[in-house]
Amino acid sequence: MNSFTPTDRSRVKRLHERGKYDEESVFALLDAGFIAHIAYVIDGHPYVTPTSYWRTGRVLYWHGSSASRMLRRQSPGLPVCVTVSHIDGFVLARSGFHHSLNYRSVMAFGTAQIVEDPAEKSRELDRFIDRLFPGRRASLRPNNVQELKATTLIRMEIEEAAAKTRTGGPKDDDEDYALDCWAGVIPLRQVIGQPIADPKLRGGIGYPPDLAAFHDGADLCEVLAGNAEKLD
Template identity: 55%
Template sequence: MDGSYPVTERNKVRRLHERGRYDRESVHAILDAAMLCHIAYVIEGQPYCTPTVFWREGDHLYWHGSAASRMLRAQKGGVPVCLTVTHLDSLVLARCGFNHSVDYRSAMCFGTAHIVDDPAHKARALDAMVNRLYPQRAATLRESTAQELKATTVIGMAIEQASGKIRTKGVADEEEDYALPIYAARIPVVQVLGTPEPCPRLPAGVPLPEGLRGFVAGRRLDEVMTENAG
């Protein structure tokens, strides 16, 4: 397998092209650090963009939702989609408005979405989703009922093309502006886990599962997601 996704007019980074990444390692790292994505598609000429939980297996992406979802119904026969992920890493305050910016990591993936119809594949995919977010958890849960599985649709998409885009340089002013007495700074932005709040009806003595040991208060969510992706 080639180490990079093919570059065409569809996925080529046009503005600030030096920030572009097409290698699988970079793109997958951005995807694996995320729990949520946005999926853009068109139904009868009307554009839509839907946020949802997703997971990656190799060069395939998966997501799920209600079987009654308009998006999922439209994708049953195979619909071109664009799946995006963005991590906001910092706010950048410069000495002029033009140079204000943000540090970020983003990925854009293109492919044709299709419904996973095979029952065994669907069940494995849903278990993979749980384990992707919460390692080793699926095997400890009550088995889903036939009605629950029927009410849930799983969508798969092979990544045909993809690109990443990364900015990490913080403040970048014009050389002559650095001497100006104007406050400039990089303000980090992170999603941080809080302290777990057990269900009030949790029976006494139920321990924290081993697979959730990484969910420690104060840890960054993107770091935990990357760790879980293994």
């Protein structure tokens, strides 16, 4: 099993038993999401922006961001921290102190660089669509040269990454189990709603079979994880 090697930067310190560094755990959490929060430093100050991302092997990609101008001036690249979080539930205990959250998160570290190679750029922008909406690209007007030029693509090879998860119910102090207090887990999920057709949609175009997984009530993590399996 391939693993990332944690240093002080990525090693899970608080509740370290919740940390994992193997590719399988890290990739599964990355592939089940599509929004990362990406942190970088400009003039010594921290910034974090939410951004759609995708993964090819150990490389994460995302579209040009507010860090792009910075990146253009800094050719060796910009150190970044990319965090992806899935919040799975509130954990309600019998004291405020023992309330908690169930979650799955990944912190990945690396150096962001602008992709200059047109072939990599074109291939990866296609992959971005394919990983979200498999089969959809066949019905789209392909990217043209101006669009490829206008898009800044950023890549970051994952140098270190840690996955951290919490599951299960509350853990209370022994004497608190006697309290007259409801305790348990209130689950949370990100779900898909009823698709809304563009009012300008041409007559006769129905909801396409390649979007069938995106139906009202579907679990987003499951849909994305299923898409990732089709890619690899």
